Amino acid sequence: MGAIVPTELKLLMAAVIIGLIQIVWAAVAGSGGERSLPWLMGPRDEPKPVGVVAARLDRALGNFLQTFPLFAAALLACDFAGKFGASTLYGAALYVIGRALFVPLYAAGIPVVRTLVWAGSMVGIIMVIVAFFQ
Template sequence: MTTELTYLSLTLILALVQVFLPAGARTAEFGLRWNAGARDQTRVSTRPLTGRLERAQANLYETLPLFIGAVLIAHSVGADGRLTLWGTALYFWARVAYVPLYAFGVPYVRSLVWVVSLAGLIMVLASLFLLKA
């Protein structure tokens, strides 16, 4: 497996972790009975951490399909190289750093880290157009 596909796999694990973080925060706030119930009524969290974890998860999910597609296309057409290697690494590590920055409410740095992840995604996409004929 290429390094790029390894980073893609790790990003999918991160996405799964980000499913459980807000779910755990909601369970801690509302209790196991609520979690096991039908949840017919949507409860609004009053704890900032729960909302931040939910928004961090939603933020990942905005670019994750693009990242998956870009990595898989680059791999399938043989565009793997320095650009895809650096791009996948930047995207993954920035997304890892983004979670605690968002959870702890760190402004500006969080946004900068998001830009780094976007730059990584753009690098992978750019590799598709820089193929040698």
């Protein structure tokens, strides 16, 4: 029988899946137009323009790549220190839900709500960090 995996670690894996989806979504959105298949398969030495949505998806991916290592490090530190509890559970859930909602909101160009969702995901990371020090 396998060990019981804490919900926080399941949420960490959900965040990994969100990251993979963002990578594929940004890549697919960035193809076409001036970005022909030979260019996509080559070294991409000469930049080619992308559409508005593709550019948004690329920026959203960049933002995920900035925040995910912080989330993962904080959550794993709490796991190693035996600090999992309500704060880590709700913080991790807030981060994952926020990241899942952020991408389509950003792609759609929805301004204020997108920023509030992003802020919520940051609060999730802070909740996990605070739990580590308690």
